Amino acid sequence: MDEVKLLGCWVSPYVHRVIWALKLKEVKYEYIEEDLLNKSELLLKSNPVHKKVPVLLHGDKAILESSVILEYIEQVWPQNPLFPKDVHERALSRFWIKFASDKGMINSFFMSSEENKEENKREMVQVLKIVEEQALKDKKFFGGDNIGVLDIIYGSWIPHWFEAMEEMVGVKVVEPDTLPRLHAWVQRFKQIPVINHNLPPYQDMLVYMKHFRQNLISQPPNVSA
Incomplete structure (x- = not known):
């Protein structure tokens, strides 16, 4: 092999x-x-x-x-499938994977200033509302009763990494009163042993992200003549 x-x-x-x-x-x-x-x-x-x-x-x-x-x-490795077997459902999964690949909204939130952080928060809530209502719906996981590829895709930035961004920016986005289904999904997702045991140490990651963000902020603008 x-x-x-x-x-x-x-x-x-x-x-x-x-x-x-x-x-x-x-x-x-x-x-x-x-x-x-x-x-x-x-x-x-x-x-x-x-x-x-x-x-x-x-x-x-x-x-x-x-x-x-x-x-x-x-x-x-087809065992323990992560993608839906149904052709249409698999196509929908690819759509939501592509939707998650638009990093513009995340980058804007990550670089939020004190002046625009509330506006960026509102924009993030609007986007995540779409994900909550159209992709997650009332399911336990994006993949239904079991974790699937969309849980992996959205789990790689909403829990843990995004929580660090929220702490850096100083606002909370994924809250029970604004995004109740997504908030509940975050708690379920992080309790899965494979996920929980394979996350980077939060404080180390937070220090790294703060340093990375500060480097981006301190870079001089790219101005051409």
């Missing part, structure tokens, strides 16, 4: 998507931590275009981009 390796970075939510999927599928793999300030030759060779993690190595094949990796994992 071909060896499975995962190139990742401890703080990346996209890497954790792949970790959770491999764990849920009970696929044995070797995890290789990357220093993104001093990228390894293996990473540069495996992902020469974007030079970023995650990268799944399956034998001599490199699979890139977390959402693509999740589909690959589903097809190669």
Whole structure:
């Protein structure tokens, strides 16, 4: 059987998507931590275009981009399915995966200033209302009674990572009175052992994110003549 390796970075939510999927599928793999300030030759060779993690190595094949990796994992290891079997439901899952890939709203919230944080909060609530009402609905998980691919996708930024953003910005978005179903889902999701046991340490992540945010804020604007 071909060896499975995962190139990742401890703080990346996209890497954790792949970790959770491999764990849920009970696929044995070797995890290789990357220093993104001093990228390894293996990473540069495996992902020469974007030079970023995650990268799944399956034998001599490199699979890139977390959402693509999740589909690959589903097809190669069909046990404990994460994607719906129904063709239409699978297509809907791809739609909501694409919806989650629009990072503009997250980036705006992450970089919120004291002056615009309430406005950015309102915008985030509006977006998450759509996710709550149209994708989660009244289900226990996005995947129904069991965790599925959309739980992995949205679980990689709403719980834990987004909680750190809320703390940095100084506002709460996912609250029982504003997003009750999504808030309840967050609590259920974080109680799943595979998820709970495979999250980056919150305080370490918070320090990292604060430092990263400060570096972005302190960068001079890119002004061209």
